[in-house]
Amino acid sequence: MKRILLILGGLLLTKVYAQTSNDTVFKKRALDNTEVNWLLSYYNQSGDHAAVTGGIGNEKLKDFAQNIQVSLPVSADHVLNVDFTVSAYTSASSSNLNPFTGASRGDDDDDDDDDDDKWLDNNTGSAITGTPWVASSGASYKDVWLNFNANFQHYSDDRNKIFGVSASIADEFDYFSAGGGLDFTYIFNEKNSEISLGTNVYFDHWRPEYPTEIKTYFETGGNLNADFFKDVPIWDENGNPTVKTGNNTWRPSSEGLIENKARNTYVLKIGFSQILSRNLQFSLFTDLTYQTGWLANPMQRVYFADKPNYYIGNAADIPRYTSKENKGVFQLADDFERLPGKRFKFPLGLRVNYYVNEFMVLRSYYRYYTDDWGLQSHTAELEVPLKISSGFTLYPSYRYYIQSAVKYFAPYEGHYSTRKYYTSDYDLSAFTAHQFGMGVKYTDIFTRMKWWRIGVKSIHLDLNRYVRSNGLKAFIISTNLQFVFE
Amino acid sequence: MINLQNMKKLWISALILSSLLSSCVAVKPYEQVNLNDPDMVLVSIKAKKFVTTFQTYREGASGASGGKSGGGCGCN
Numbered sequence: 001m002k003r004i005l006l007i008l009g010g011l012l013l014t015k016v017y018a019q020t021s022n023d024t025v026f027k028k029r030a031l032d033n034t035e036v037n038w039l040l041s042y043y044n045q046s047g048d049h050a051a052v053t054g055g056i057g058n059e060k061l062k063d064f065a066q067n068i069q070v071s072l073p074v075s076a077d078h079v080l081n082v083d084f085t086v087s088a089y090t091s092a093s094s095s096n097l098n099p100f101t102g103a104s105r106g107d108d109d110d111d112d113d114d115d116d117d118k119w120l121d122n123n124t125g126s127a128i129t130g131t132p133w134v135a136s137s138g139a140s141y142k143d144v145w146l147n148f149n150a151n152f153q154h155y156s157d158d159r160n161k162i163f164g165v166s167a168s169i170a171d172e173f174d175y176f177s178a179g180g181g182l183d184f185t186y187i188f189n190e191k192n193s194e195i196s197l198g199t200n201v202y203f204d205h206w207r208p209e210y211p212t213e214i215k216t217y218f219e220t221g222g223n224l225n226a227d228f229f230k231d232v233p234i235w236d237e238n239g240n241p242t243v244k245t246g247n248n249t250w251r252p253s254s255e256g257l258i259e260n261k262a263r264n265t266y267v268l269k270i271g272f273s274q275i276l277s278r279n280l281q282f283s284l285f286t287d288l289t290y291q292t293g294w295l296a297n298p299m300q301r302v303y304f305a306d307k308p309n310y311y312i313g314n315a316a317d318i319p320r321y322t323s324k325e326n327k328g329v330f331q332l333a334d335d336f337e338r339l340p341g342k343r344f345k346f347p348l349g350l351r352v353n354y355y356v357n358e359f360m361v362l363r364s365y366y367r368y369y370t371d372d373w374g375l376q377s378h379t380a381e382l383e384v385p386l387k388i389s390s391g392f393t394l395y396p397s398y399r400y401y402i403q404s405a406v407k408y409f410a411p412y413e414g415h416y417s418t419r420k421y422y423t424s425d426y427d428l429s430a431f432t433a434h435q436f437g438m439g440v441k442y443t444d445i446f447t448r449m450k451w452w453r454i455g456v457k458s459i460h461l462d463l464n465r466y467v468r469s470n471g472l473k474a475f476i477i478s479t480n481l482q483f484v485f486e
Numbered sequence: 487m488i489n490l491q492n493m494k495k496l497w498i499s500a501l502i503l504s505s506l507l508s509s510c511v512a513v514k515p516y517e518q519v520n521l522n523d524p525d526m527v528l529v530s531i532k533a534k535k536f537v538t539t540f541q542t543y544r545e546g547a548s549g550a551s552g553g554k555s556g557g558g559c560g561c562n
Contacts, residue, residue: 037532063540175560263560277513279521281521285550287555289548291556291557347551349551353527353528371546375546377546401547403547462537468544472544
C-alpha cells in the first residue's frame with residue numbers, strides 16, 4: 001500500500017512539474033544576428049530636354065550613391081533598423097541655373113574682374129556667354145544629398161503582430177526634410193495571410209534656388225542695369241540690343257518669388273499578402289499620398305509662346321538657339337515652374353511570385369497609378385531568378401512603363417502666360433520607357449568568408465539600362481554586400 | 487481629376503478578392519519551404535534600391551514600389 005501511494009505521489013509531482021514546464025514556451029528571436037547591407041551605385045544619364053533650361057538642353061547627370069542598412073536585435077522581441085545614404089551628383093542641367101560664364105555674375109565664386117575688361121562695346125558680341133547645351137561651372141553643378149532613417153519594431157510573443165515607429169531626416173542644398181511614421185502588421189491564417197497598415201508624414205521645406213536672371217531681377221527691384229545685368233546687353237529675337245529701361249525689353253512674370261516654402265506629404269500605406277499554394281503567393285498594396293505646399297521646382301525655367309524672346313550672350317547664335325550648334329547664347333526665362341499647391345496620388349501595386357522549381361522563380365510586379373494632376377501610368381516588370389549553381393543566381397529582368405502627361409505640361413515655348421500653372425519638365429510629360437536588367441548574386445548561407453566575427457552572406461551585382469521614348473537614356477550599376485555579425 | 491468611380495470599383499474588387507483568397511486552404515508552415523526561398527520575398531530586391539530611387543525622380547508616378555511617395559526629397 002505504501003509503495004502504491006509513493007508511486008502515485010511521484011506521478012502526481014511529475015504531472016505538476018510538466019504543467020509548470022509547459023508554461024515556458026520557446027520563443028524564436030525576432031532577429032538572431034545583426035545584419036548589415038552595404039549598397040553602392042553609379043548612375044549616368046543623358047538627354048536633350050533639361051528642365052532647368054525650359055525643356056531643351058543638356059540633361060547629362062552622374063550620381064554616386066552609398067547606403068548602409070543595419071538591423072540590430074535589441075532584444076528577443078525588438079529590432080532596430082537604421083540606414084544612412086549619401087548621394088553625390090554632378091548635373092549639366094542644374095549647373096545651368098546660372099549658365100553664364102565670363103565676368104562675375106550671380107552668386108558663384110567666378111569673380112574675374114579681368115573678364116569685365118573684355119566686354120565688347122560694338123553690340124554684336126559679349127564676353128558673357130551661356131547655352132543650354134553645355135554645362136556651366138557654377139556652384140549648382142554638383143551637390144550631395146544626405147538621408148538618415150531609423151525604424152524600431154516590436155514583435156508580439158507569437159510573432160503575428162509587428163508594431164513599428166520610424167523617423168527620417170534628409171538634406172541637400174535646396175531642400176530639407178523631416179519625417180516620421182507608424183506601421184502595424186498582422187499575420188494570421190496560420191501565417192498564410194498578412195495585413196499591413198502604416199502612415200508616414202514629411203514636413204519638408206525648400207531653400208529655393210532660382211534661375212539667376214529671375215533671382216537677380218527681383219532682388220534688384222527690376223533694375224536691368226544693376227548687379228548681374230550691369231553692362232550686359234539684352235538682345236531681342238533679331239539680335240538687336242534692347243533699351244533696358246524701356247518697355248521692349250525682358251521682364252519676367254510678375255508673380256514674384258516663392259513665399260510659402262513648405263512642402264508637406266502625408267502617406268497612408270495599406271497592404272495585403274496571401275499564400276495561394278506551396279509555390280505561389282501574392283501581395284496587393286497602396287501608398288495613398290496627399291501633398292500640400294510648394295510642389296513645383298523653382299529651379300526649372302518656363303518660356304511663354306505669347307511673349308517675345310530675349311537673350312544674353314553671343315547674338316550670332318540666336319538663330320540656332322534650339323540646336324546643339326548654339327555655343328554662346330542663352331534665352332532669359334519668362335518664369336519658373338508653377339504647379340498647384342495640392343496633389344493626391346493613388347498608386348496600386350501587385351506582386352505575384354511563383355516558385356517554378358529549384359532552378360527558377362518568377363517575380364512579377366504591376367502598378368497602376370493615377371493622380372489629380374491628370375497623370376496616369378502603368379508599370380509592368382518581370383524578373384526571373386535563375387539558380388545556376390548552389391551559390392550563384394542570375395537575375396534577368398525587364399520593365400515596361402507608360403505614362404500620360406500632367407495637364408500642366410507643355411514643351412519648350414509651348415506655354416501661355418495667361419495660364420496659372422505650367423511646367424516643361426519632361427519627367428511629367430507623356431512617354432514610354434523600357435528597362436533591361438541583369439544581375440548576379442553569390443550567396444554563402446554558411447558565411448564561410450569571414451573577417452573576425454563578420455560573415456559575408458551575399459554579394460549582389462545589378463546592371464540596368466533605361467531608355468525613354470523622349471530621348472533620355474540612363475545606365476545604373478549597383479552592388480549590395482550583405483554581412484552578418486555572429 | 488481622378489476618376490473616383492473607377493477608384494472605388496478597383497478598391498472594392500481588391501477587397502473582395504483578398505477576402506475570398508484568405509479563405510483558401512492554409513499551407514502549413516512545414517510545407518512553406520519553397521515560399522521561404524529568399525527570391526520569393528514580396529518586396530523589391532535590396533540591390534535595386536537605387537534603381538527604384540532614380541525611377542521616382544525620372545517618372546511622374548511614385549509610391550507602391552518600395553521607394554518614396556514624394557516626401558523626403560524635391561522629387562515627383
